[in-house]
Amino acid sequence: xxxxxxxxxxxxxxxxxxxxxxxxxxxxxxxxxxxxxxxxxxxxxxxxxxxxxxxxxxxxxxxxxxxxxxxxxxxxxxxxxxxxxxxxxxxxxxxx
Numbered sequence: 001x002x003x004x005x006x007x008x009x010x011x012x013x014x015x016x017x018x019x020x021x022x023x024x025x026x027x028x029x030x031x032x033x034x035x036x037x038x039x040x041x042x043x044x045x046x047x048x049x050x051x052x053x054x055x056x057x058x059x060x061x062x063x064x065x066x067x068x069x070x071x072x073x074x075x076x077x078x079x080x081x082x083x084x085x086x087x088x089x090x091x092x093x094x095x096x
Contacts (some may be wrong), residue, residue: 012085013077013082013085016076016077016078016081016082017029017075017076017077018076021075025074025075028066028071028074028075029075031066031071032068032071032072032075035053035056035057035068036053036057036086038050038052038053039053039054039056039057039086056068057083057086057087058083058087068083
C-alpha cells in the first residue's frame with residue numbers, strides 16, 4: 001500500500017496484529033488500511049473522502065460493526081494507541 005508523505009508506520013501496525021487473520025478480520029483490516037490511506041491522501045479530488053476518513057478515524061463512536069473503535073477491537077488493536085499512531089504521523093488534533 002502506498003501512502004503520501006508523511007507515511008503511516010505500517011510496520012508498527014503489522015507488529016500489533018496476530019500473525020494469522022480470518023477472512024473476516026482481513027476484511028476489517030482492509031477497511032482500516034483503506035481509511036488510513038484515504039485520510040493520508042493529499043489529492044484534491046479526494047478531499048471529501050479524505051475528510052470523511054479523518055472524521056471516521058477520530059470518532060469515538062462505538063455503534064456499528066464498521067466504526068473505527070469496533071474494527072480496532074475486532075483486530076485486537078489498542079484503539080487509543082492505534083489512533084495516536086495515525087494522528088501523530090499526520091499532526092492532527094484528536095477529537096475531545
